[in-house]
Structures are given as structure tokens and as C-alpha cells.
Amino acid sequence: MGKATGFIDYKREEAQERNPKTRLQDWNEYSAPFSDEVLQRQGARCMDCGTPFCHIGMEIGGATSGCPVYNLIPEWNDLVYKGRWKEALERLMKTNNFPEFTGRVCPAPCEGSCTVAISDPAVTIKNIERAIIDKGFENGWITPRIPKKRTGRKVAIVGSGPAGLAAADQLNQAGHSVTVYEKSDRIGGLLMYGIPSMKLEKRVVERRVNLLNEEGISFVTNTEVGKDITSTELNKQFDAVILCTGAQKHRDLVIEGRESKGVEFAMDYLTLSTKSLLDSDLKDGQYIDAKGKDVIVIGGGDTGADCIATALRQDCNSIVQFGKHPQLPMARTSNNLWPEYPHVFGLEYAHKEAKAKFGEDPRQYSIQTKKFVSDENGNLKELHTIEMRKVRDESGMFVYEEIPGTEKVWPAQLVLIAIGFEGPEQEVLKEFGVHVQNRKVAAEYGKFETSVDGVFAAGDVRRGQSLIVWAINEGREVAHKVDHYLMGASTLPSQLAM
Incomplete structure (x- = not known):
């Protein structure tokens, strides 16, 4: 090779x-x-x-x-x-x-x-x-692939993120008529609104969606199942339904002062910013603006980095990112050997940008936020932290404990909570009446069947917050299972088929 x-x-x-x-x-x-x-x-x-x-x-x-x-x-x-x-x-x-x-x-x-x-x-x-x-x-090598014949079977997919789009693409190529329902005004799920344009320009998403549409997939936006259309209507109109609604229930930081104005969820911040950018080039003002503010991002992951990049472009006054873990090592350690994913120190694009603008890496490690403090009008003015260290408890398990004397007060007028997601939003799952376990749809990987006949689930709604590439994997695999459910056999590829 x-x-x-x-x-x-x-x-x-x-x-x-x-x-x-x-x-x-x-x-x-x-x-x-x-x-x-x-x-x-x-x-x-x-x-x-x-x-x-x-x-x-x-x-x-x-x-x-x-x-x-x-x-x-x-x-x-x-x-x-x-x-x-x-x-x-x-x-x-x-x-x-x-x-x-x-x-x-x-x-x-x-x-x-x-x-x-x-x-x-x-x-x-x-x-x-x-x-x-x-x-x-x-080079024009990618052109619409129009299925030569249709099976007469119809499939509804709820959610237009990578899992939903992958399932739609596969099933459409198998000849089924596919309709994708999306509650937002644009197709793409987190690809459209959860990832900022600096990492994934929206013309790239729209180009693919337009291609899928040309190939015969129908897209319905601004439609929330349970409000704008019921599960009963979908079950009557379609031969199978696939839930691909993601895991968008924010994990909150419930501490003193959480109600302060200026404490926001990271995904709300990113979504509103991208929507305003697409709608009006930020002229409508319908977004959370970091201009002139001291911004703190709580959470050390990719979403937090995306918040940094967005706040910098909004001309924030300062930016800091808190992580509860210590700084990662510069090279693999003995408990992180190949072929495991390397947990090593690196500079994301946003960290490089913050360093270029303010002269230093914005990340602070082993930090625990204790409380938010607002002014007399309820507007956030500062937050209080303490440093943490990782130690073993009596049972030998690693736990974090506070380090006395490391308390600190940080000026902040905007705090973005980026500590992940608890799981799927439950309203759609209740609407379909599917069995839920640990907040996720109970559907075995490889089968993807829910407790309701003809209703399947794939992606983060089934596995919890994960990678885009896993969502595509599940979209492809659930398509194989749905095709088999509809036709008694499947011509679609599957890594799991025996």
C-alpha cells in the first residue's frame, strides 16, 4: 500500500x-x-x-x-x-x-x-x-444517482443529522421512498447548527442535501413530531419509521447563581450564531453576542473549542476555557498504548486563534466552578472557582478533591456551559411510546428495533452522545435492517450481516 x-x-x-x-x-x-x-x-x-x-x-x-x-x-x-x-x-x-x-x-x-x-x-x-x-x-464525478425502480415502500426518518441522512441515502438507493422530518428550519441537524462554519462551511452541507433531494429524498423542515405531526399519522402514512433525533438534552451545571443572565448552554450559543449568520450575516441581532465581554467556557471538549472560536470572531474582551481534568501528556503514557485513541496534548484551531489574539492558550486545567455571581440587575458579573486534584479514595477509585487556598474569582459577563449531553430529548420518544433505558431508546445495536413494531432507532438517540462517524455507521446499518424488514431480504451492504 x-x-x-x-x-x-x-x-x-x-x-x-x-x-x-x-x-x-x-x-x-x-x-x-x-x-x-x-x-x-x-x-x-x-x-x-x-x-x-x-x-x-x-x-x-x-x-x-x-x-x-x-x-x-x-x-x-x-x-x-x-x-x-x-x-x-x-x-x-x-x-x-x-x-x-x-x-x-x-x-x-x-x-x-x-x-x-x-x-x-x-x-x-x-x-x-x-x-x-x-x-x-x-471534477463533476459526483452526480445524482437516481434509483432505477421504486419498491412502493415508504420510510419516514425523524431527524436530519448524519445518522438520519445516511439511513435516508441508503434506503433511497434501495428504491424506497424516503421522507426526512426536521424540526429546525434547515436540514443537517448538528452538521448545520452545532458545528460552526469555520470547521464545516454550510455550503458543504447544503451541497450534499441538495444532491440527496435530486436523488429523490423528500425533506420536511419546521416540523416537530408530537406537535406538528403525530406518531399515529406517521405510522399510518409510512411502512417504517426510524428515529434519529440525536442526544440534545444539555447537561446542566446546577450551582448557586445558575439563573444569572449571561449563563448559557454552549449549543444554544452556537446554534443561534450560525442561524443568524446564515439568515442575515449577523445583521438581525438574533444571537448571543460576546462582543466586549469576558467569556468563560466550562468544558474542555470540541464544543467548548467551537465556542472559543465563535466568541473570538464576535470580538470578546477575553476568553478562558475550564476543564476539570489535568493537562494531557505530550506523548502516550503506559496506560494509553497504540492502537487506542491517543490522549495527548494538542492545540485545536480555536486555541491557536486565542493564543494569536491574546498571547496565551485559553485553557485552565483541574478547575471546578463553585458559583456564579450577578449584579443587582441579575446580570452575571463573575464566577468563583477552586482547583482540584485527582486522588484515590479508600476503595482505590480515582476521585477529585478540592485544594484549599486555591479559590479564585474570575470576571465574566458570559459563561457557556459545554459539559456534554445527558441523552435524547424525551418528548419524541414518549410520543412513539418506545421503551427507554438510561434515557436512551432501548434498541440493540445490530438490530435497531424499538419496542414498537416498525419503529427503529439509530445514532445518538440510541447510543448516546458520540462521533459523527458512528452516526453514519448506525445510519447505514439501520438502513440494512429496515430494508430487510420491508422486503424480507436486503441488497444493502452491512458490516454486521452474517
């Missing part, structure tokens, strides 16, 4: 990025494409490793290792190295419905389990993937 000695001859080259200070002036994607020459050189680094762990797609140590959609990575790396781009695209599209999304926003667990990464920097799989699909669109 690739050049036999490529991983020795060539060094890993990192993705090109626009200058942080320059890109803070707009909302365009921060990354820039590699040249074909560089991409071929990077493709050459893919070694003939015998067992390509890059596409094992499994969870090790609580994190994803390898590609959950089982991308044929060595094959298309080799084809890129040889300059056979169209063939590389064909191999890529066999397993991944939306590589333009994963090639931009997936955390690339495939690179963490790349065999080269045992002793050297991994192959730049994610950048090559994005380049293949972008070249496919640029």
Missing part, C-alpha cells in the same frame, strides 16, 4: 491552515487544501502493514479506535499515491456516505490506530479523505 519505503522516506506534513489572525476576520473554513503533490507524498506513507488497524472501528478503553465505517483506507491511500483519484473516490464512497463531513470534523480515530503511529507520526488519513471527496465534486 503506497510506496514500500514511503513511511521512511517522507515525513508527515500537517494540514495547511490560514493565518489565525487573518481567519478571525471571517467565518470561512480555517483549513486550506494540500497540493496534489503533497497529498501523493502523504499517501505514499501508508505502509504495507498486513493488518490495517486504521479501519478496525471498535472501542478500546472507552474511546474509538480505527474507523467505525470501516473505510478502505490503505486502498485509497495507494490510489492517491498513484494519482488515480477517481478510483480512490469510488473506493471511498463504498463505505462512507459523507466523507466531506468526516474529512473536516471527525477526530480521526483512524490515525490513532495507524500502524505507522506505533513509532512515527500517523499517515494524514483525514486530509487525504477530504481531498478525495472535494476533488470528486470539483
Whole structure:
């Protein structure tokens, strides 16, 4: 795969990025494409490793290792190295419905389990993937695939995130008539409103949605099941229903002063900002504005980083990100060995931007927020914290304890809570009457059947908050099961079919 000695001859080259200070002036994607020459050189680094762990797609140590959609990575790396781009695209599209999304926003667990990464920097799989699909669109190789015949079966999909769209794409290609219902005004779920344009420009999402529409999929927006249409109506109109509503119930920080004006959920902040940007180029003022404010983001994940990037573009006065964990090590430790996902220190795009603007990394580690304090008008003015340390309790379990004397008061007029999600919103699940376990739809992976006949579930609504690539995996697999349910057999591919 690739050049036999490529991983020795060539060094890993990192993705090109626009200058942080320059890109803070707009909302365009921060990354820039590699040249074909560089991409071929990077493709050459893919070694003939015998067992390509890059596409094992499994969870090790609580994190994803390898590609959950089982991308044929060595094959298309080799084809890129040889300059056979169209063939590389064909191999890529066999397993991944939306590589333009994963090639931009997936955390690339495939690179963490790349065999080269045992002793050297991994192959730049994610950048090559994005380049293949972008070249496919640029050269007109991607055109509408209109099914030659229809089965007469109808499927409703509730939710238009990556799981719903992947299921819709697969079932439409099987000849079923698919209608996707979305409660928002635009299709895409978190792809549209949960991920800012700097990481995933919305023209990329709209391009794919328009293509799916041309291929015969119907999209219905501004429609919430249980309010605008009932489950009874859907069950009467369709032969099967798939719930792909995600896991959007925010995890809250219930502490003193939570009611202060200026304490917001991160996803609300990101959603309103992107919607206003798309609706009016931010002229309507229908968003939470960080301009001139001291902003604190509570939560150390990707959503928190996206909040930093957004607040910087709104010209905040300062920005800090709190994380409860200690700073990650610079290299893998003995309890995080290959092929596990590497839990190592790194600078996300937003952290680089904050450092460029304010001169330092905005992250603070091992911090616990104790309370919010507002002024006489109820507006947030500050928050109080204390530092934490990780220790073992009497049973040997790791716990966090406060460090006396480390109390601190931080000025803040806007706090964004980005500590994850509790699970799916329950209203739609109650509407369908499906069995719920631990707040998630009870539907076994591989079967995806709920307790209600003809109603299936896939993606975060079933597994909880997860990666986009897992959502695509589940969308593809539930489509196989629904096709089998409708037809008695399925022609759709499945990694789980025996």
C-alpha cells in the first residue's frame, strides 16, 4: 500500500491552515487544501502493514479506535499515491456516505490506530479523505444517482443529522421512498447548527442535501413530531419509521447563581450564531453576542473549542476555557498504548486563534466552578472557582478533591456551559411510546428495533452522545435492517450481516 519505503522516506506534513489572525476576520473554513503533490507524498506513507488497524472501528478503553465505517483506507491511500483519484473516490464512497463531513470534523480515530503511529507520526488519513471527496465534486464525478425502480415502500426518518441522512441515502438507493422530518428550519441537524462554519462551511452541507433531494429524498423542515405531526399519522402514512433525533438534552451545571443572565448552554450559543449568520450575516441581532465581554467556557471538549472560536470572531474582551481534568501528556503514557485513541496534548484551531489574539492558550486545567455571581440587575458579573486534584479514595477509585487556598474569582459577563449531553430529548420518544433505558431508546445495536413494531432507532438517540462517524455507521446499518424488514431480504451492504 503506497510506496514500500514511503513511511521512511517522507515525513508527515500537517494540514495547511490560514493565518489565525487573518481567519478571525471571517467565518470561512480555517483549513486550506494540500497540493496534489503533497497529498501523493502523504499517501505514499501508508505502509504495507498486513493488518490495517486504521479501519478496525471498535472501542478500546472507552474511546474509538480505527474507523467505525470501516473505510478502505490503505486502498485509497495507494490510489492517491498513484494519482488515480477517481478510483480512490469510488473506493471511498463504498463505505462512507459523507466523507466531506468526516474529512473536516471527525477526530480521526483512524490515525490513532495507524500502524505507522506505533513509532512515527500517523499517515494524514483525514486530509487525504477530504481531498478525495472535494476533488470528486470539483471534477463533476459526483452526480445524482437516481434509483432505477421504486419498491412502493415508504420510510419516514425523524431527524436530519448524519445518522438520519445516511439511513435516508441508503434506503433511497434501495428504491424506497424516503421522507426526512426536521424540526429546525434547515436540514443537517448538528452538521448545520452545532458545528460552526469555520470547521464545516454550510455550503458543504447544503451541497450534499441538495444532491440527496435530486436523488429523490423528500425533506420536511419546521416540523416537530408530537406537535406538528403525530406518531399515529406517521405510522399510518409510512411502512417504517426510524428515529434519529440525536442526544440534545444539555447537561446542566446546577450551582448557586445558575439563573444569572449571561449563563448559557454552549449549543444554544452556537446554534443561534450560525442561524443568524446564515439568515442575515449577523445583521438581525438574533444571537448571543460576546462582543466586549469576558467569556468563560466550562468544558474542555470540541464544543467548548467551537465556542472559543465563535466568541473570538464576535470580538470578546477575553476568553478562558475550564476543564476539570489535568493537562494531557505530550506523548502516550503506559496506560494509553497504540492502537487506542491517543490522549495527548494538542492545540485545536480555536486555541491557536486565542493564543494569536491574546498571547496565551485559553485553557485552565483541574478547575471546578463553585458559583456564579450577578449584579443587582441579575446580570452575571463573575464566577468563583477552586482547583482540584485527582486522588484515590479508600476503595482505590480515582476521585477529585478540592485544594484549599486555591479559590479564585474570575470576571465574566458570559459563561457557556459545554459539559456534554445527558441523552435524547424525551418528548419524541414518549410520543412513539418506545421503551427507554438510561434515557436512551432501548434498541440493540445490530438490530435497531424499538419496542414498537416498525419503529427503529439509530445514532445518538440510541447510543448516546458520540462521533459523527458512528452516526453514519448506525445510519447505514439501520438502513440494512429496515430494508430487510420491508422486503424480507436486503441488497444493502452491512458490516454486521452474517
